Amino acid sequence: xxxxDGAGRQALKRNLPSRSSRxxxxxxxxxxxxxxxxxxxxFVSVQSLAGPTTPAPTLSxxxxxxAGAGSSSxxxxxxxxxGSLAGYRVPEEFLWQHGALVARTSxxxxxxxxxxxxxxxxxxxxxxxxVTANGKIPSGLAGILDTASHPDAIFTLTKPVVIGSEPxxxxxxxxxxxxxxxxxxxxxLVTFTVAARYGGSVLEATGxxxxxxxxxxxxxxxAIQKQGVAEFLLVMYx
Numbered sequence: 001x002x003x004x005d006g007a008g009r010q011a012l013k014r015n016l017p018s019r020s021s022r023x024x025x026x027x028x029x030x031x032x033x034x035x036x037x038x039x040x041x042x043f044v045s046v047q048s049l050a051g052p053t054t055p056a057p058t059l060s061x062x063x064x065x066x067a068g069a070g071s072s073s074x075x076x077x078x079x080x081x082x083g084s085l086a087g088y089r090v091p092e093e094f095l096w097q098h099g100a101l102v103a104r105t106s107x108x109x110x111x112x113x114x115x116x117x118x119x120x121x122x123x124x125x126x127x128x129x130x131v132t133a134n135g136k137i138p139s140g141l142a143g144i145l146d147t148a149s150h151p152d153a154i155f156t157l158t159k160p161v162v163i164g165s166e167p168x169x170x171x172x173x174x175x176x177x178x179x180x181x182x183x184x185x186x187x188x189l190v191t192f193t194v195a196a197r198y199g200g201s202v203l204e205a206t207g208x209x210x211x212x213x214x215x216x217x218x219x220x221x222x223a224i225q226k227q228g229v230a231e232f233l234l235v236m237y238x
Contacts, residue, residue: 054102057085057233059172059197059204074167074198076238080110083235086126086153088211090220090228101224103133103141110155112203112236119161122179124234126153140221145184153230154182158189167198181209181230186216203236 060083087104107127113120129151131141142148157179167173178191196205208229213220220226 053100054089054104056089056208057206057231059195059206059233060235074163074203075115076113078112078114078203078236078238080108080112080124080234081237084108084233086230086232087131088228088230089208091225101133101138101228103131103138105130105132108232108234110234114163117163117165119157119163119175119177122155122157122161122177124155124232126232127151128153144218144221150183150185152182154180155190156180156182161194167196170197170199172197177207183211183216184218188215201237205232205234205236207232 085104085106086108087102090101092099092101105127107130108124110122110124112122128145128147129142131137157177159178161175161177163173163175172195174193174195176191177194178189180187181190190209192207192209194205194207196203208231210227211230212227214226
């Protein structure tokens with residue numbers, strides 16, 4: 001009987017996992033739990049930043065009663081004013097989730113000079129410290145763009161924009177613009193298409209500029225793609 005009990009205890013001891021293997025087993029569970037929590041946290045963070053998708057800016061709806069009111073010539077100095085906006089749209093991708101981070105500001109100022117069928121000079125400034133998404137300043141934006149040292153995005157036209165003949169009142173026309181875009185302490189030459197409409201008393205222009213972050217020494221955060229677009233709608237008055 002004693003021998004049988006001894007043999008049973010030896011067999012049970014052999015079948016039970018060692019203290020070392022039990023320790024490794026628990027460490028695997030702990031590591032897996034941490035990974036799940038990290039993934040879930042990043043997922044929630046990405047989702048909270050994305051919010052509902054905001055459509056790209058477009059020219060405003062025409063008011064037939066106001067059509068043709070104001071100046072009979074587009075020539076002159078135009079000042080960016082009320083109704084203008086600028087911002088960015090950046091694709092994001094995390095696991096199976098796809099979306100876009102979109103942020104806007106109305107703190108846009110600038111002047112455009114038009115003469116003889118050309119935009120001869122233009123300067124535009126956007127206050128990046130006022131950019132918001134869903135009413136809140138995007139998390140980490142100040143650090144990513146270093147807005148403390150470089151609070152503005154600045155565009156300066158470097159060659160005339162050819163409009164051609166006097167545009168018809170309230171008819172949309174397109175033109176190509178080239179200039180220097182300064183962001184994050186770096187200036188680079190950009191070329192993009194602008195859609196515009198002259199309403200007599202108001203001139204509107206909209207478009208987007210492709211932005212590859214590395215070109216402006218910007219480091220994209222996790223789950224954000226390496227490029228996006230700067231979007232704008234300019235409402236100008238003489």
